[in-house]
Amino acid sequence: MNLAKTPRFKAGLLSSLVPFGFNVERWGYVIHRVTGVILIGYLAAHLFETFQLSMGQTAWLGTMAALHSLGPLEMVGLWLVAGSALYHGANGIRLILNEMFGMLMGKPIMPVYPYSPTSLGRNQKIAVWMITAVVLALWLWAGLYLLAGLGVV
Amino acid sequence: MAKESYSLFKESWGMLLTYLTAMVLVVVLTIHLLLESPLTGVQLDATLLFPVARANLIYFKAVFGLLLYAAVIHGVNGLRVIALEWLHPRKRAWLLNLLAVILMGFFLALGSYTLVTVV
Numbered sequence: 001m002n003l004a005k006t007p008r009f010k011a012g013l014l015s016s017l018v019p020f021g022f023n024v025e026r027w028g029y030v031i032h033r034v035t036g037v038i039l040i041g042y043l044a045a046h047l048f049e050t051f052q053l054s055m056g057q058t059a060w061l062g063t064m065a066a067l068h069s070l071g072p073l074e075m076v077g078l079w080l081v082a083g084s085a086l087y088h089g090a091n092g093i094r095l096i097l098n099e100m101f102g103m104l105m106g107k108p109i110m111p112v113y114p115y116s117p118t119s120l121g122r123n124q125k126i127a128v129w130m131i132t133a134v135v136l137a138l139w140l141w142a143g144l145y146l147l148a149g150l151g152v153v
Numbered sequence: 154m155a156k157e158s159y160s161l162f163k164e165s166w167g168m169l170l171t172y173l174t175a176m177v178l179v180v181v182l183t184i185h186l187l188l189e190s191p192l193t194g195v196q197l198d199a200t201l202l203f204p205v206a207r208a209n210l211i212y213f214k215a216v217f218g219l220l221l222y223a224a225v226i227h228g229v230n231g232l233r234v235i236a237l238e239w240l241h242p243r244k245r246a247w248l249l250n251l252l253a254v255i256l257m258g259f260f261l262a263l264g265s266y267t268l269v270t271v272v
Contacts, residue, residue: 016238033235040228047263054270089182092175100172 024128025120032091035084042081075146082142083135090131098124167230174227181220214268221264229257 019030049067052060067074097103098119104127106118233253240249 036228036231037235040232043224043228044260047260047267050271051263051267054267085182089179093179096172096175 023120028091028128031087035088038080038084039088079143079146083139086135086138090135094127094131171227171230174223177219177223178227181216181223185216185220218268221268222261225257225260225264229253229260
């Protein structure tokens with residue numbers, strides 16, 4: 001049987017992107033991937049934009065003028081990129097501490113019903129919520145900074 | 154027996170590379186932001202004009218070179234891993250790996266050319 005063609009498999013692919021009803025780790029998993037895709041899109045665009053410098057100042061200024069012609073949309077895009085970078089970086093550090101160094105995780109226990117994972121213990125939850133608070137604060141600051149660039153604030 | 158195109162052993166090397174480039178990115182981006190941010194008053198101006206005059210500084214070449222390689226390797230490998238999670242059957246993983254290598258090569262060539270030629 002071709003598993004890939006079964007409705008259950010297809011539903012599984014989509015549901016892997018839906019974190020509703022799951023714990024904070026699942027939210028982190030989904031947001032980490034979404035922000036990663038946003039960042040690679042930005043990386044490609046940024047590489048293209050800086051490459052224009054090799055074509056000369058005029059070519060680069062033309063590209064920048066095209067970007068500026070987007071108006072506030074450009075700043076909204078940059079704000080999304082800033083938020084993505086902040087979350088991806090902060091959550092990435094947490095994941096490295098977890099997966100490479102075994103930090104913030106509880107000790108393994110017997111899998112007894114209702115299977116409360118020790119990896120989501122007090123330290124892990126504190127780390128997740130601290131990351132969320134710091135990222136939101138810095139993201140707000142980045143937004144104000146970009147608005148200042150537009151001369152709004 | 155046919156050779157497996159998807160290997161957990163190779164994937165663990167990829168995972169290690171992702172972690173290492175992530176740590177490099179955190180360090181280099183922190184240096185970059187500390188040296189060149191509103192925090193220190195040295196910042197791209199409000200129109201986001203790029204200060205080309207700085208481009209030939211050793212700082213530019215070193216930090217941005219490291220940033221380029223770490224970001225491309227981390228980013229493209231990350232994209233490959235996301236696609237791999239959705240790929241079925243896994244025997245087609247070689248195609249995904251090939252696409253990732255081509256994309257990585259393209260990005261690195263573009264970025265390296267920019268770094269070398271911008272004066």
